[in-house]
Amino acid sequence: MASKNKKICYHCGLECPTDDIRINDKYFCCNGCKTVYEMLEANDLCSYYTIDENPGISKQDEIKRNFDFLDDSDLKNKLIDFTDGKVTTVTFDIPQMHCSSCVWILENLYKFNDGITFSEVDFLKKTLSVKFIEAKTSLKEVVELLDSLGYVPNLNLDEKKEDKVKNEYKKLYYKIGIAGFSFGNVMLLSFPEYLSFTDKVTSDMQMIFNWINIFLALPVFLYSASEYYISAFKGLRNKIVNIDVPITLGIFVLFFRSMYEIFIAGGVGYLDSMTALVFLLLTGKIFQNKTYDAMNFERNYKSYFPIAVTIMKNGKETTIPVDKLEVGQRIVVKNNELIPADAILISEQAHIDYSFVTGESQPVEVINGDMIYAGGKEIGEAIEIETVKEVSQSYLTQLWNSKAFDKKHESKIDTTVNFVSKYFTAIILTIASISFIYWVSTDMELAFNAFTAVLIIACPCALALSTPFTLGNAQRIFGRNRFYVKNTSVVEKLSELTSIVFDKTGTITKTAGASIEFVGKDLSEEEKQLIKALVRNSSHPLSLKIASLLKIKSNIKVENYEEISGKGIRGVVGDHSVKIGSYSFTSDQETEKNEAPVAATNVYVSINDKQLGYYKVTNIYRKGLKRIINSLKEKYKLFILSGDNDSEKNNLMEFFPDEEHLYFNQSPHDKLHFIENLQEQNEKVLMIGDGLNDAGALMKSDVGVSISEDINNFSPACDGILDAKSFKYLKDFINFSYTSKKIIITSFIISFFYNLIGIGFAVQGTLSPVVSAILMPISSISIVVFTTVSTNLVAKKRGFL
Amino acid sequence: MSAMLILIGFSLTVAIIFLVAFLWAVKSGQYKDKYTPSIRMLFDDKKPSDSNNDNHDKK
Numbered sequence: 055m056a057s058k059n060k061k062i063c064y065h066c067g068l069e070c071p072t073d074d075i076r077i078n079d080k081y082f083c084c085n086g087c088k089t090v091y092e093m094l095e096a097n098d099l100c101s102y103y104t105i106d107e108n109p110g111i112s113k114q115d116e117i118k119r120n121f122d123f124l125d126d127s128d129l130k131n132k133l134i135d136f137t138d139g140k141v142t143t144v145t146f147d148i149p150q151m152h153c154s155s156c157v158w159i160l161e162n163l164y165k166f167n168d169g170i171t172f173s174e175v176d177f178l179k180k181t182l183s184v185k186f187i188e189a190k191t192s193l194k195e196v197v198e199l200l201d202s203l204g205y206v207p208n209l210n211l212d213e214k215k216e217d218k219v220k221n222e223y224k225k226l227y228y229k230i231g232i233a234g235f236s237f238g239n240v241m242l243l244s245f246p247e248y249l250s251f252t253d254k255v256t257s258d259m260q261m262i263f264n265w266i267n268i269f270l271a272l273p274v275f276l277y278s279a280s281e282y283y284i285s286a287f288k289g290l291r292n293k294i295v296n297i298d299v300p301i302t303l304g305i306f307v308l309f310f311r312s313m314y315e316i317f318i319a320g321g322v323g324y325l326d327s328m329t330a331l332v333f334l335l336l337t338g339k340i341f342q343n344k345t346y347d348a349m350n351f352e353r354n355y356k357s358y359f360p361i362a363v364t365i366m367k368n369g370k371e372t373t374i375p376v377d378k379l380e381v382g383q384r385i386v387v388k389n390n391e392l393i394p395a396d397a398i399l400i401s402e403q404a405h406i407d408y409s410f411v412t413g414e415s416q417p418v419e420v421i422n423g424d425m426i427y428a429g430g431k432e433i434g435e436a437i438e439i440e441t442v443k444e445v446s447q448s449y450l451t452q453l454w455n456s457k458a459f460d461k462k463h464e465s466k467i468d469t470t471v472n473f474v475s476k477y478f479t480a481i482i483l484t485i486a487s488i489s490f491i492y493w494v495s496t497d498m499e500l501a502f503n504a505f506t507a508v509l510i511i512a513c514p515c516a517l518a519l520s521t522p523f524t525l526g527n528a529q530r531i532f533g534r535n536r537f538y539v540k541n542t543s544v545v546e547k548l549s550e551l552t553s554i555v556f557d558k559t560g561t562i563t564k565t566a567g568a569s570i571e572f573v574g575k576d577l578s579e580e581e582k583q584l585i586k587a588l589v590r591n592s593s594h595p596l597s598l599k600i601a602s603l604l605k606i607k608s609n610i611k612v613e614n615y616e617e618i619s620g621k622g623i624r625g626v627v628g629d630h631s632v633k634i635g636s637y638s639f640t641s642d643q644e645t646e647k648n649e650a651p652v653a654a655t656n657v658y659v660s661i662n663d664k665q666l667g668y669y670k671v672t673n674i675y676r677k678g679l680k681r682i683i684n685s686l687k688e689k690y691k692l693f694i695l696s697g698d699n700d701s702e703k704n705n706l707m708e709f710f711p712d713e714e715h716l717y718f719n720q721s722p723h724d725k726l727h728f729i730e731n732l733q734e735q736n737e738k739v740l741m742i743g744d745g746l747n748d749a750g751a752l753m754k755s756d757v758g759v760s761i762s763e764d765i766n767n768f769s770p771a772c773d774g775i776l777d778a779k780s781f782k783y784l785k786d787f788i789n790f791s792y793t794s795k796k797i798i799i800t801s802f803i804i805s806f807f808y809n810l811i812g813i814g815f816a817v818q819g820t821l822s823p824v825v826s827a828i829l830m831p832i833s834s835i836s837i838v839v840f841t842t843v844s845t846n847l848v849a850k851k852r853g854f855l
Numbered sequence: 856m857s858a859m860l861i862l863i864g865f866s867l868t869v870a871i872i873f874l875v876a877f878l879w880a881v882k883s884g885q886y887k888d889k890y891t892p893s894i895r896m897l898f899d900d901k902k903p904s905d906s907n908n909d910n911h912d913k914k
Contacts, residue, residue, distance in 0.1 A: 105898070154894045161895070177891040227881040235874040239867065262860065266867070 086113020574667010
């Protein structure tokens, strides 16, 4: 176990502050952890501790949660998957799940509560499905059990789209399974043809082979390939010739020409080529369909908001679902809870953190009678508020009424492959027609053969495979470098950008409060109070930073307060003279000390003309920001939108010399409109933001990337989630998307040469099934190999792998 | 040559059995979560019989 002097909690692995909480030789950091241990021991579940060491989730900052709202049947129906009145199935999101012990304990829930008949974890998705018997237990009890073990489920009312996704993946597997099966067997039965054994195979036998082939190919033609027909049809209806149009054309011609060969011309047809084609295309699809299970790119405000609120009813606290919240109700909001609807403060005073809404990172002081807006977070003791608007009508949620959220916005950027396929289809049809006209006067049958052969051989298998394999691989490479994109088209869109818009707080700066420390002698409580009292008067960002560091109360009166810009603040606090600011300002010596510029700002403190030390505010901007900005500014228009006031302007100018492109005091709506304006000027916009306040802009932009210190945290709806640690690679990601596009174009050229050879045979009407069966897979597979190998090589060279 | 037909018949039957097995595996959700089972197999104690055989799609 732990070393002798420092005990480690047997349950959660944190250091124990005292040795008092113990059972025999097992020490615990808090009573919460001990309780969980006792629960596990009572149920004979102590193998929890042997699978992984100290697997538990700390219960130190335990707050009593009230799950009464789960008895509300409307709300319950929204949370559960299925119920028949007796047995209920429900799936929880449990972000705390982190090790095999978690899996083990969560799958053994039935030992705690015999109403639970089944529980199963999906570790990558971090979900738990539970089946329980209504007569023996309830949703509320199940959630309370999870809570008591430290696995509080993340309850929110996001629409459950799980089932649809599940069926999609199944369909694809069915299709590829059938296509692969048919492909292999048709190929086998076509062997006599390949090896020119035709003279040894009797025609009766050949006919049997053909019939089996047709029987095998039909499900592929009718089922496995069906989505290409649908997509082509949809495209044509919208007057778009997408890549699926030539594919569909190819498959149809292959199938019907084969029928003609088999039944009329007495040949063997091209069924082997057709099944191979469909199989390879579907493989590409599987490769492209990489998703990040634990991440959700579609979140809206509902996933941020609590699903239940505590209200005061007849002097008693009860919880109700947030949907049922009405205007005029009294709500109790506790520390760190979100305000669900616009309301008026009833309590004396509150500190509201609006960073969610505005990006402004400092808490705002609100007094009795003031408006509090939805999305703010209460900091400090519990407050009482009275709602004045419904949840859906509140200031923040109104953002979601903007038309940017109406539908999934179709990007105006045409994908390369669709652009190419338009010309490709036209050229192929032209060549086919010309060869038809050329032969038609001499030999009708040959003309017909040549026409169909061109369509068969030119089927853009290689074309259709290069994009999914290149972009799918790029997506995987991004993911390994902690940049998670929603789908492969995002990778492509990254290469088309013309301007980049950054949010300030949380995006190019680190999350507030993370970068300040006091250097000097230890401050006494009294000194801290003096400092706090003085900095409270100033709205300078450095003062705010210091104030947020000192989490103590201070009611000392400040007199003769003075703020000297560029130097510091001073005042008489109680009966002490306090100065906070630059070295020379706080020191009585006139000698100007040469300080290192910007990298770290030191704020000196002196009380009664005695310097005590300084607050070291280390570079609050993200690492590598300057390098990124410098490398991006030549190619892109850069903008900064900040919810804060412009007090940071001078610091920002260090990075963004162009004053015109800095915008301050931007509301979430302003940001959305800003993106809209840029797009009207035909700019392709990358928006990089973090909080809910950027949600509109992220949605509206061509590529919206949300930056996150912890990728399992909530992030608003977006196209990609970038781990803050990888922010410095932003430029490299964009560059890589350019390279991917080049690789795609190169592979187009390669497949063009294959087509030249094939069409050489085809226009003469001499395309034998063997040539087709060899040329088609070879061209496709070589394209797949080329794209995968080249993306990997480039990634390796640039240090991505 | 008729021996070949019998052999083809056999090979097709075997292939179809494998196809059906694959389709069943997909249907019963074995491809849904490809990671958790790798953890689960390390637990050596017994789970109740119904949770082993149960699967999601029979909800």
